Amino acid sequence: xxxxxxxxxxxxxxxxxxxxxxxxxxxxxxxxxxxxxxxxxxxxxxxxxxxxxxxxxxxxxxxxxxxxxxxxxxxxxxxxxxxxxxxxxxxxxxxxxxxxxxxxxxxxxxxxxxxxxxxxxxxxxxxxxxxxxxxxxxxxxxxxxxxxxxxxxxxxxxxxxxxxxxxxxxxxxxxxxxxxxxxxxxxxxxxxxxxxxxxxxxxxxxxxxxxxxxxxxxxxxxxxxxxxxxxxxxxxxxxxxxxxxxx
Amino acid sequence: xxxxxxxxxxxxxxxxxxxxxxxxxxxxxxxxxxxxxxxxxxxxxxxxxxxxxxxxxxxxxxxxxxxxxxxxxxxxxxxxxxxxxxxxxxxxxxxxxxxxxxxxxxxxxxxxxxxxxxxxxxxxxxxxxxxxxxxxxxxxxxxxxxxxxxxxxxxxxxxxxxxxxxxxxxxxxxxxxxxxxxxxxxxxxxxxxxxxxxxxxxxxxxxxxxxxxxxxxxxxxxxxxxxxxxxxxxxxxxxxxxxxxxx
Numbered sequence: 333x334x335x336x337x338x339x340x341x342x343x344x345x346x347x348x349x350x351x352x353x354x355x356x357x358x359x360x361x362x363x364x365x366x367x368x369x370x371x372x373x374x375x376x377x378x379x380x381x382x383x384x385x386x387x388x389x390x391x392x393x394x395x396x397x398x399x400x401x402x403x404x405x406x407x408x409x410x411x412x413x414x415x416x417x418x419x420x421x422x423x424x425x426x427x428x429x430x431x432x433x434x435x436x437x438x439x440x441x442x443x444x445x446x447x448x449x450x451x452x453x454x455x456x457x458x459x460x461x462x463x464x465x466x467x468x469x470x471x472x473x474x475x476x477x478x479x480x481x482x483x484x485x486x487x488x489x490x491x492x493x494x495x496x497x498x499x500x501x502x503x504x505x506x507x508x509x510x511x512x513x514x515x516x517x518x519x520x521x522x523x524x525x526x527x528x529x530x531x532x533x534x535x536x537x538x539x540x541x542x543x544x545x546x547x548x549x550x551x552x553x554x555x556x557x558x559x560x561x562x563x564x565x566x567x568x569x570x571x572x573x574x575x576x577x578x579x
Numbered sequence: 580x581x582x583x584x585x586x587x588x589x590x591x592x593x594x595x596x597x598x599x600x601x602x603x604x605x606x607x608x609x610x611x612x613x614x615x616x617x618x619x620x621x622x623x624x625x626x627x628x629x630x631x632x633x634x635x636x637x638x639x640x641x642x643x644x645x646x647x648x649x650x651x652x653x654x655x656x657x658x659x660x661x662x663x664x665x666x667x668x669x670x671x672x673x674x675x676x677x678x679x680x681x682x683x684x685x686x687x688x689x690x691x692x693x694x695x696x697x698x699x700x701x702x703x704x705x706x707x708x709x710x711x712x713x714x715x716x717x718x719x720x721x722x723x724x725x726x727x728x729x730x731x732x733x734x735x736x737x738x739x740x741x742x743x744x745x746x747x748x749x750x751x752x753x754x755x756x757x758x759x760x761x762x763x764x765x766x767x768x769x770x771x772x773x774x775x776x777x778x779x780x781x782x783x784x785x786x787x788x789x790x791x792x793x794x795x796x797x798x799x800x801x802x803x804x805x806x807x808x809x810x811x812x813x814x815x816x817x818x819x820x821x822x823x824x825x826x
Binding site: 381384385387389390392393395396397398399400401402403405409416417421422423426428430435437440441442443452455456459460462463464465469471480481482483484489490491492493496497498499500501502503504505506507508509514517544551552553554555 | 626648649666684694703731736739754755
Protein backbone atom coordinates (compact mmCIF):
# COMPACT_ATOMS: atom_id res chain seq x y z
CA UNK A 333 0.00 0.00 0.00
CA UNK A 334 2.84 2.35 0.86
CA UNK A 335 4.48 1.39 -2.37
CA UNK A 336 1.30 2.11 -4.26
CA UNK A 337 0.94 5.44 -2.53
CA UNK A 338 4.49 6.41 -3.40
CA UNK A 339 3.97 5.52 -7.01
CA UNK A 340 0.78 7.48 -7.06
CA UNK A 341 2.41 10.47 -5.41
CA UNK A 342 5.24 10.31 -7.86
CA UNK A 343 2.80 10.33 -10.71
CA UNK A 344 0.76 13.20 -9.39
CA UNK A 345 3.80 15.34 -8.68
CA UNK A 346 4.72 15.36 -12.32
CA UNK A 347 3.48 18.39 -14.05
CA UNK A 348 2.63 17.14 -17.50
CA UNK A 349 -0.94 16.29 -18.12
CA UNK A 350 0.29 14.17 -20.98
CA UNK A 351 0.97 11.36 -18.60
CA UNK A 352 -0.93 12.15 -15.46
CA UNK A 353 -3.78 11.30 -17.72
CA UNK A 354 -4.50 12.20 -21.26
CA UNK A 355 -6.85 9.66 -22.62
CA UNK A 356 -9.48 7.74 -20.81
CA UNK A 357 -10.61 4.24 -21.53
CA UNK A 358 -12.98 4.29 -24.46
CA UNK A 359 -15.82 2.74 -22.55
CA UNK A 360 -15.94 5.63 -20.13
CA UNK A 361 -15.11 8.42 -22.50
CA UNK A 362 -16.65 7.53 -25.80
CA UNK A 363 -18.64 10.56 -26.68
CA UNK A 364 -20.06 11.89 -29.87
CA UNK A 365 -20.56 15.48 -30.72
CA UNK A 366 -24.25 15.57 -29.83
CA UNK A 367 -23.97 14.58 -26.15
CA UNK A 368 -21.46 17.36 -25.56
CA UNK A 369 -24.11 20.01 -25.59
CA UNK A 370 -26.13 17.92 -23.19
CA UNK A 371 -23.26 17.43 -20.81
CA UNK A 372 -21.90 20.94 -21.09
CA UNK A 373 -24.97 23.03 -21.68
CA UNK A 374 -23.26 26.22 -20.60
CA UNK A 375 -19.99 25.60 -22.42
CA UNK A 376 -19.42 26.65 -25.99
CA UNK A 377 -20.04 23.92 -28.53
CA UNK A 378 -16.96 21.90 -29.31
CA UNK A 379 -15.61 21.64 -32.78
CA UNK A 380 -17.27 18.61 -34.35
CA UNK A 381 -14.76 16.55 -36.32
CA UNK A 382 -17.32 14.02 -37.54
CA UNK A 383 -17.45 15.36 -41.12
CA UNK A 384 -13.76 14.57 -41.50
CA UNK A 385 -14.58 10.86 -41.39
CA UNK A 386 -16.16 11.41 -44.79
CA UNK A 387 -13.29 13.42 -46.22
CA UNK A 388 -12.04 11.52 -49.24
CA UNK A 389 -8.32 11.04 -49.51
CA UNK A 390 -7.03 13.10 -52.45
CA UNK A 391 -6.04 10.58 -55.14
CA UNK A 392 -2.62 12.20 -55.55
CA UNK A 393 -1.83 11.22 -51.96
CA UNK A 394 -2.98 7.62 -52.04
CA UNK A 395 0.52 6.19 -51.65
CA UNK A 396 1.77 8.73 -49.11
CA UNK A 397 3.15 7.14 -45.98
CA UNK A 398 3.71 8.50 -42.47
CA UNK A 399 7.17 7.08 -42.33
CA UNK A 400 9.01 8.78 -39.49
CA UNK A 401 9.08 10.83 -36.36
CA UNK A 402 12.44 12.31 -35.50
CA UNK A 403 13.67 12.93 -31.96
CA UNK A 404 17.16 13.89 -30.84
CA UNK A 405 18.89 11.60 -28.40
CA UNK A 406 21.85 12.23 -26.13
CA UNK A 407 23.54 8.84 -26.46
CA UNK A 408 22.74 6.57 -29.40
CA UNK A 409 23.95 3.34 -27.84
CA UNK A 410 21.81 3.84 -24.77
CA UNK A 411 18.81 4.75 -26.89
CA UNK A 412 19.23 1.91 -29.36
CA UNK A 413 19.48 -0.58 -26.52
CA UNK A 414 16.29 0.77 -25.04
CA UNK A 415 14.33 0.91 -28.28
CA UNK A 416 15.53 -2.49 -29.52
CA UNK A 417 15.91 -4.54 -26.37
CA UNK A 418 13.12 -3.09 -24.25
CA UNK A 419 10.54 -1.78 -26.73
CA UNK A 420 11.19 -4.38 -29.42
CA UNK A 421 12.09 -2.04 -32.27
CA UNK A 422 14.59 -3.15 -34.88
CA UNK A 423 17.30 -1.07 -36.47
CA UNK A 424 16.35 -0.50 -40.10
CA UNK A 425 19.04 1.91 -41.23
CA UNK A 426 21.62 4.24 -39.83
CA UNK A 427 23.72 6.93 -41.40
CA UNK A 428 26.68 8.84 -40.02
CA UNK A 429 27.37 12.38 -41.14
CA UNK A 430 30.76 13.14 -39.60
CA UNK A 431 31.13 16.16 -41.83
CA UNK A 432 28.07 17.68 -40.15
CA UNK A 433 28.50 16.14 -36.74
CA UNK A 434 25.45 13.94 -36.47
CA UNK A 435 24.15 10.44 -37.07
CA UNK A 436 20.64 9.12 -37.55
CA UNK A 437 19.20 5.72 -36.65
CA UNK A 438 15.85 4.51 -37.91
CA UNK A 439 14.11 1.92 -35.79
CA UNK A 440 10.78 0.25 -36.54
CA UNK A 441 8.27 -2.31 -35.47
CA UNK A 442 6.48 -4.71 -37.76
CA UNK A 443 9.39 -5.89 -39.90
CA UNK A 444 8.52 -9.24 -41.33
CA UNK A 445 11.94 -10.34 -42.49
CA UNK A 446 15.59 -9.44 -42.44
CA UNK A 447 16.61 -5.87 -43.23
CA UNK A 448 18.26 -5.74 -46.67
CA UNK A 449 22.02 -5.60 -46.54
CA UNK A 450 22.53 -3.58 -49.69
CA UNK A 451 22.66 0.12 -48.83
CA UNK A 452 20.28 1.25 -51.58
CA UNK A 453 17.84 -1.56 -50.85
CA UNK A 454 17.96 -0.68 -47.21
CA UNK A 455 17.16 2.95 -47.95
CA UNK A 456 14.10 1.95 -49.98
CA UNK A 457 13.06 -0.54 -47.33
CA UNK A 458 13.30 2.11 -44.65
CA UNK A 459 11.46 4.73 -46.67
CA UNK A 460 8.55 2.33 -47.17
CA UNK A 461 8.29 1.21 -43.55
CA UNK A 462 5.55 3.11 -41.75
CA UNK A 463 6.01 4.58 -38.30
CA UNK A 464 9.78 4.52 -38.00
CA UNK A 465 11.36 6.44 -35.15
CA UNK A 466 14.38 8.38 -36.33
CA UNK A 467 16.82 8.84 -33.47
CA UNK A 468 19.24 11.68 -34.19
CA UNK A 469 22.53 11.91 -32.35
CA UNK A 470 24.45 15.16 -32.40
CA UNK A 471 28.01 13.98 -31.86
CA UNK A 472 29.34 14.94 -28.47
CA UNK A 473 25.99 15.27 -26.73
CA UNK A 474 26.68 12.04 -24.89
CA UNK A 475 29.32 13.83 -22.82
CA UNK A 476 26.87 16.36 -21.38
CA UNK A 477 25.76 16.21 -17.77
CA UNK A 478 22.14 15.29 -17.34
CA UNK A 479 19.35 15.66 -19.84
CA UNK A 480 20.08 17.54 -23.04
CA UNK A 481 16.78 17.98 -24.86
CA UNK A 482 13.43 19.40 -23.97
CA UNK A 483 10.89 16.59 -24.01
CA UNK A 484 7.90 18.77 -24.87
CA UNK A 485 5.87 18.09 -21.74
CA UNK A 486 6.17 21.19 -19.55
CA UNK A 487 9.84 20.48 -19.29
CA UNK A 488 12.50 23.06 -18.42
CA UNK A 489 15.38 21.20 -20.07
CA UNK A 490 17.09 23.27 -22.72
CA UNK A 491 15.35 26.52 -21.86
CA UNK A 492 17.45 29.62 -21.25
CA UNK A 493 15.85 30.62 -17.96
CA UNK A 494 15.22 27.18 -16.52
CA UNK A 495 11.48 27.69 -16.79
CA UNK A 496 9.11 25.12 -18.16
CA UNK A 497 8.31 25.33 -21.83
CA UNK A 498 4.95 24.91 -23.47
CA UNK A 499 5.99 22.13 -25.76
CA UNK A 500 4.10 20.79 -28.72
CA UNK A 501 5.42 17.26 -28.81
CA UNK A 502 3.70 14.96 -26.38
CA UNK A 503 4.82 11.39 -26.78
CA UNK A 504 5.30 8.36 -28.91
CA UNK A 505 2.88 5.53 -28.39
CA UNK A 506 3.12 1.81 -28.92
CA UNK A 507 0.28 -0.69 -28.84
CA UNK A 508 0.76 -4.15 -27.42
CA UNK A 509 -1.30 -7.31 -27.00
CA UNK A 510 -1.32 -7.00 -23.20
CA UNK A 511 -0.37 -3.77 -21.44
CA UNK A 512 0.11 -5.38 -18.02
CA UNK A 513 2.34 -8.14 -19.36
CA UNK A 514 4.36 -5.65 -21.37
CA UNK A 515 4.85 -3.46 -18.32
CA UNK A 516 5.92 -6.40 -16.15
CA UNK A 517 8.60 -7.04 -18.72
CA UNK A 518 9.58 -3.36 -18.97
CA UNK A 519 9.92 -3.21 -15.22
CA UNK A 520 12.03 -6.35 -15.11
CA UNK A 521 14.31 -4.72 -17.66
CA UNK A 522 14.70 -1.62 -15.52
CA UNK A 523 12.47 0.80 -17.44
CA UNK A 524 11.32 3.97 -15.74
CA UNK A 525 7.60 4.53 -15.58
CA UNK A 526 5.77 7.82 -15.54
CA UNK A 527 2.58 5.93 -15.02
CA UNK A 528 2.04 2.24 -14.42
CA UNK A 529 -1.20 0.72 -15.71
CA UNK A 530 -3.12 1.09 -12.45
CA UNK A 531 -1.73 4.40 -11.23
CA UNK A 532 -3.35 7.71 -12.08
CA UNK A 533 -6.88 8.15 -13.28
CA UNK A 534 -6.69 6.07 -16.44
CA UNK A 535 -6.63 2.35 -15.84
CA UNK A 536 -5.09 0.02 -18.34
CA UNK A 537 -2.56 2.26 -20.05
CA UNK A 538 0.97 3.18 -19.07
CA UNK A 539 3.74 5.61 -19.86
CA UNK A 540 7.39 4.66 -19.78
CA UNK A 541 10.26 7.05 -20.32
CA UNK A 542 12.95 6.54 -22.87
CA UNK A 543 16.56 7.34 -21.90
CA UNK A 544 16.13 11.03 -22.83
CA UNK A 545 12.90 11.33 -20.92
CA UNK A 546 10.56 11.18 -23.91
CA UNK A 547 7.30 9.56 -22.98
CA UNK A 548 6.24 6.31 -24.59
CA UNK A 549 2.59 5.52 -24.12
CA UNK A 550 1.70 1.84 -23.88
CA UNK A 551 -1.79 1.01 -25.06
CA UNK A 552 -3.69 -2.21 -25.83
CA UNK A 553 -4.39 -3.36 -29.35
CA UNK A 554 -7.85 -4.43 -28.24
CA UNK A 555 -10.28 -3.14 -25.63
CA UNK A 556 -9.02 -1.30 -22.60
CA UNK A 557 -8.79 -4.00 -19.95
CA UNK A 558 -7.59 -3.87 -16.39
CA UNK A 559 -5.97 -6.34 -14.05
CA UNK A 560 -6.19 -6.27 -10.27
CA UNK A 561 -2.53 -5.44 -9.64
CA UNK A 562 0.07 -3.92 -11.94
CA UNK A 563 3.85 -4.26 -12.25
CA UNK A 564 4.40 -1.75 -9.45
CA UNK A 565 2.00 -3.45 -7.08
CA UNK A 566 -0.67 -0.80 -7.60
CA UNK A 567 -4.21 -2.12 -7.23
CA UNK A 568 -6.72 -1.26 -9.91
CA UNK A 569 -8.72 0.68 -7.33
CA UNK A 570 -5.59 2.22 -5.88
CA UNK A 571 -5.03 5.02 -8.31
CA UNK A 572 -6.23 8.55 -7.95
CA UNK A 573 -8.43 10.63 -10.22
CA UNK A 574 -7.39 12.68 -13.17
CA UNK A 575 -5.01 15.55 -12.47
CA UNK A 576 -4.60 18.02 -15.24
CA UNK A 577 -1.56 19.94 -14.16
CA UNK A 578 -0.46 21.38 -17.40
CA UNK A 579 -1.54 22.10 -20.88
CA UNK B 580 17.01 33.93 -60.03
CA UNK B 581 15.97 36.59 -57.54
CA UNK B 582 13.16 34.33 -56.47
CA UNK B 583 15.55 31.46 -56.02
CA UNK B 584 17.91 33.66 -54.04
CA UNK B 585 15.12 34.79 -51.77
CA UNK B 586 14.02 31.26 -51.13
CA UNK B 587 17.55 30.29 -50.40
CA UNK B 588 18.05 33.23 -48.08
CA UNK B 589 14.85 32.41 -46.30
CA UNK B 590 16.02 28.89 -45.79
CA UNK B 591 19.42 29.84 -44.53
CA UNK B 592 18.09 32.41 -42.12
CA UNK B 593 16.20 29.78 -40.25
CA UNK B 594 18.07 28.52 -37.31
CA UNK B 595 17.15 24.90 -37.12
CA UNK B 596 19.54 22.49 -38.63
CA UNK B 597 16.64 20.07 -38.85
CA UNK B 598 15.57 21.66 -42.07
CA UNK B 599 18.51 23.67 -43.28
CA UNK B 600 19.80 20.20 -43.89
CA UNK B 601 19.71 17.15 -41.84
CA UNK B 602 20.06 14.22 -44.09
CA UNK B 603 21.89 13.96 -47.33
CA UNK B 604 20.99 11.84 -50.28
CA UNK B 605 22.08 8.28 -49.65
CA UNK B 606 24.33 8.15 -52.66
CA UNK B 607 26.51 10.93 -51.36
CA UNK B 608 26.42 10.09 -47.70
CA UNK B 609 26.31 6.35 -47.45
CA UNK B 610 29.09 5.56 -45.06
CA UNK B 611 29.90 2.62 -42.90
CA UNK B 612 31.71 2.71 -39.65
CA UNK B 613 35.10 1.83 -41.03
CA UNK B 614 35.58 4.81 -43.37
CA UNK B 615 34.91 7.21 -40.55
CA UNK B 616 38.31 6.74 -39.06
CA UNK B 617 39.80 7.29 -42.49
CA UNK B 618 37.90 10.46 -43.09
CA UNK B 619 38.26 11.81 -39.59
CA UNK B 620 41.57 10.45 -38.46
CA UNK B 621 41.92 12.98 -35.67
CA UNK B 622 38.37 12.72 -34.46
CA UNK B 623 37.25 10.18 -31.91
CA UNK B 624 35.77 7.06 -33.41
CA UNK B 625 32.05 7.27 -33.86
CA UNK B 626 29.74 4.87 -32.15
CA UNK B 627 29.24 1.95 -34.54
CA UNK B 628 25.61 0.89 -34.68
CA UNK B 629 26.22 -2.01 -37.06
CA UNK B 630 25.82 -4.73 -34.40
CA UNK B 631 22.26 -3.57 -33.80
CA UNK B 632 21.29 -4.86 -37.22
CA UNK B 633 21.81 -8.31 -35.76
CA UNK B 634 19.91 -7.66 -32.56
CA UNK B 635 17.08 -10.16 -32.46
CA UNK B 636 13.67 -8.82 -31.61
CA UNK B 637 12.65 -10.15 -28.20
CA UNK B 638 9.84 -12.65 -28.86
CA UNK B 639 7.62 -10.99 -26.25
CA UNK B 640 7.61 -7.85 -28.41
CA UNK B 641 6.88 -9.43 -31.78
CA UNK B 642 3.41 -7.88 -32.08
CA UNK B 643 4.32 -4.46 -30.67
CA UNK B 644 3.38 -1.61 -32.95
CA UNK B 645 4.64 1.97 -33.17
CA UNK B 646 1.12 3.31 -33.38
CA UNK B 647 1.24 7.00 -32.62
CA UNK B 648 3.08 10.25 -32.23
CA UNK B 649 1.21 12.91 -30.33
CA UNK B 650 1.55 16.64 -30.96
CA UNK B 651 -0.58 19.44 -29.60
CA UNK B 652 -2.33 21.70 -32.07
CA UNK B 653 -3.81 25.14 -31.61
CA UNK B 654 -6.88 24.70 -33.82
CA UNK B 655 -8.17 21.24 -34.70
CA UNK B 656 -10.18 22.24 -37.75
CA UNK B 657 -7.22 24.00 -39.33
CA UNK B 658 -4.94 21.06 -38.53
CA UNK B 659 -7.37 18.40 -39.74
CA UNK B 660 -7.83 20.25 -43.01
CA UNK B 661 -4.10 20.41 -43.49
CA UNK B 662 -3.39 16.80 -42.55
CA UNK B 663 -6.34 15.38 -44.52
CA UNK B 664 -6.63 17.66 -47.52
CA UNK B 665 -2.99 18.57 -48.07
CA UNK B 666 -0.99 15.65 -46.66
CA UNK B 667 -3.55 12.96 -47.48
CA UNK B 668 -4.10 11.60 -44.00
CA UNK B 669 -7.50 10.24 -43.02
CA UNK B 670 -9.28 10.70 -39.74
CA UNK B 671 -9.33 7.35 -37.97
CA UNK B 672 -10.82 8.27 -34.61
CA UNK B 673 -11.46 11.28 -32.45
CA UNK B 674 -12.48 11.64 -28.87
CA UNK B 675 -13.62 14.69 -26.94
CA UNK B 676 -12.92 14.99 -23.24
CA UNK B 677 -14.92 18.05 -22.23
CA UNK B 678 -14.52 17.16 -18.57
CA UNK B 679 -10.78 17.61 -18.98
CA UNK B 680 -10.80 20.26 -21.65
CA UNK B 681 -9.18 18.50 -24.54
CA UNK B 682 -9.88 16.45 -27.65
CA UNK B 683 -7.71 14.07 -29.64
CA UNK B 684 -7.80 13.26 -33.35
CA UNK B 685 -5.95 10.31 -34.83
CA UNK B 686 -5.05 10.61 -38.50
CA UNK B 687 -3.26 8.01 -40.58
CA UNK B 688 -2.02 7.06 -43.98
CA UNK B 689 -2.33 3.64 -45.56
CA UNK B 690 -5.94 2.86 -44.72
CA UNK B 691 -7.20 0.33 -47.22
CA UNK B 692 -10.91 0.63 -46.59
CA UNK B 693 -13.52 2.58 -44.71
CA UNK B 694 -12.96 3.36 -41.05
CA UNK B 695 -15.33 1.24 -38.93
CA UNK B 696 -18.36 3.11 -37.71
CA UNK B 697 -18.82 1.24 -34.46
CA UNK B 698 -16.96 3.03 -31.69
CA UNK B 699 -15.31 -0.09 -30.24
CA UNK B 700 -14.34 -1.36 -33.69
CA UNK B 701 -12.90 2.02 -34.51
CA UNK B 702 -10.83 2.00 -31.35
CA UNK B 703 -9.34 -1.40 -32.25
CA UNK B 704 -8.82 -0.30 -35.83
CA UNK B 705 -6.98 2.80 -34.69
CA UNK B 706 -4.85 0.95 -32.16
CA UNK B 707 -3.68 -1.45 -34.85
CA UNK B 708 -2.88 1.19 -37.46
CA UNK B 709 0.84 1.97 -37.47
CA UNK B 710 2.18 5.51 -37.60
CA UNK B 711 -0.89 7.48 -36.64
CA UNK B 712 -0.47 11.13 -35.78
CA UNK B 713 -2.47 12.04 -32.70
CA UNK B 714 -3.41 15.70 -32.82
CA UNK B 715 -4.35 16.98 -29.37
CA UNK B 716 -6.43 20.11 -28.97
CA UNK B 717 -6.56 21.81 -25.60
CA UNK B 718 -9.89 23.58 -25.75
CA UNK B 719 -9.54 27.32 -26.00
CA UNK B 720 -6.05 27.35 -27.52
CA UNK B 721 -7.56 28.33 -30.85
CA UNK B 722 -8.31 31.79 -29.44
CA UNK B 723 -4.67 32.59 -28.67
CA UNK B 724 -2.72 35.08 -30.71
CA UNK B 725 0.02 33.54 -32.78
CA UNK B 726 1.75 30.25 -32.22
CA UNK B 727 1.02 28.39 -29.02
CA UNK B 728 3.42 25.45 -28.85
CA UNK B 729 7.16 25.05 -29.07
CA UNK B 730 7.98 23.09 -32.21
CA UNK B 731 11.21 21.58 -30.91
CA UNK B 732 13.55 23.13 -33.45
CA UNK B 733 15.38 25.96 -31.70
CA UNK B 734 12.07 27.67 -31.29
CA UNK B 735 11.29 30.34 -28.69
CA UNK B 736 7.52 29.73 -28.66
CA UNK B 737 6.23 28.84 -25.24
CA UNK B 738 9.45 29.66 -23.38
CA UNK B 739 9.28 31.97 -20.39
CA UNK B 740 12.07 34.29 -21.47
CA UNK B 741 11.48 34.30 -25.20
CA UNK B 742 14.76 32.50 -25.78
CA UNK B 743 15.15 29.56 -28.09
CA UNK B 744 14.79 26.14 -26.55
CA UNK B 745 16.91 23.09 -27.20
CA UNK B 746 14.08 20.88 -28.25
CA UNK B 747 14.13 17.15 -28.67
CA UNK B 748 11.38 16.71 -31.19
CA UNK B 749 12.51 17.36 -34.73
CA UNK B 750 9.82 16.56 -37.24
CA UNK B 751 7.37 14.14 -38.73
CA UNK B 752 8.25 12.70 -42.09
CA UNK B 753 6.19 11.36 -44.94
CA UNK B 754 7.43 9.45 -47.94
CA UNK B 755 5.87 9.94 -51.34
CA UNK B 756 6.27 8.47 -54.84
CA UNK B 757 7.59 11.77 -56.23
CA UNK B 758 8.82 14.58 -53.98
CA UNK B 759 8.73 17.25 -56.68
CA UNK B 760 5.19 16.41 -57.76
CA UNK B 761 4.03 16.29 -54.16
CA UNK B 762 5.57 19.69 -53.49
CA UNK B 763 3.99 21.24 -56.60
CA UNK B 764 0.67 20.12 -55.21
CA UNK B 765 1.46 21.34 -51.68
CA UNK B 766 2.40 24.72 -53.08
CA UNK B 767 -0.78 24.93 -55.16
CA UNK B 768 -2.72 24.25 -51.95
CA UNK B 769 -0.95 27.07 -50.16
CA UNK B 770 1.41 25.09 -47.97
CA UNK B 771 4.36 26.86 -46.35
CA UNK B 772 7.78 25.45 -47.08
CA UNK B 773 10.81 25.52 -44.88
CA UNK B 774 12.78 23.97 -47.69
CA UNK B 775 11.73 23.24 -51.23
CA UNK B 776 13.32 20.24 -52.94
CA UNK B 777 16.11 22.23 -54.62
CA UNK B 778 16.82 24.79 -51.93
CA UNK B 779 19.43 24.23 -49.23
CA UNK B 780 22.20 21.72 -49.41
CA UNK B 781 20.14 18.55 -49.75
CA UNK B 782 18.56 18.11 -53.14
CA UNK B 783 15.44 16.07 -53.57
CA UNK B 784 13.84 16.37 -50.16
CA UNK B 785 11.64 19.07 -48.72
CA UNK B 786 10.18 20.34 -45.49
CA UNK B 787 6.73 21.82 -45.21
CA UNK B 788 5.26 23.35 -42.08
CA UNK B 789 1.99 22.28 -40.57
CA UNK B 790 -0.35 24.98 -39.22
CA UNK B 791 1.41 24.97 -35.83
CA UNK B 792 4.84 25.20 -37.39
CA UNK B 793 5.80 21.55 -36.93
CA UNK B 794 8.06 20.41 -39.69
CA UNK B 795 6.95 17.68 -42.06
CA UNK B 796 9.78 16.19 -44.04
CA UNK B 797 8.93 14.98 -47.54
CA UNK B 798 11.10 12.14 -48.80
CA UNK B 799 10.96 9.76 -51.74
CA UNK B 800 9.95 6.12 -51.41
CA UNK B 801 12.67 5.21 -53.84
CA UNK B 802 16.11 6.64 -54.63
CA UNK B 803 16.84 10.29 -54.02
CA UNK B 804 16.21 11.89 -57.39
CA UNK B 805 16.36 15.50 -58.47
CA UNK B 806 14.59 17.56 -61.08
CA UNK B 807 15.97 20.67 -62.74
CA UNK B 808 13.49 23.11 -61.19
CA UNK B 809 11.29 22.77 -58.12
CA UNK B 810 7.90 24.17 -57.12
CA UNK B 811 9.45 27.45 -56.04
CA UNK B 812 11.41 27.88 -59.25
CA UNK B 813 14.70 26.94 -57.59
CA UNK B 814 17.15 25.28 -59.93
CA UNK B 815 18.81 22.10 -58.81
CA UNK B 816 22.17 23.88 -58.89
CA UNK B 817 20.70 26.97 -57.25
CA UNK B 818 20.78 25.91 -53.67
CA UNK B 819 23.54 26.59 -51.22
CA UNK B 820 25.62 24.24 -49.12
CA UNK B 821 24.81 22.80 -45.77
CA UNK B 822 24.35 25.25 -42.93
CA UNK B 823 24.25 23.78 -39.50
CA UNK B 824 22.92 26.61 -37.43
CA UNK B 825 21.64 24.76 -34.48
CA UNK B 826 21.83 21.51 -32.66
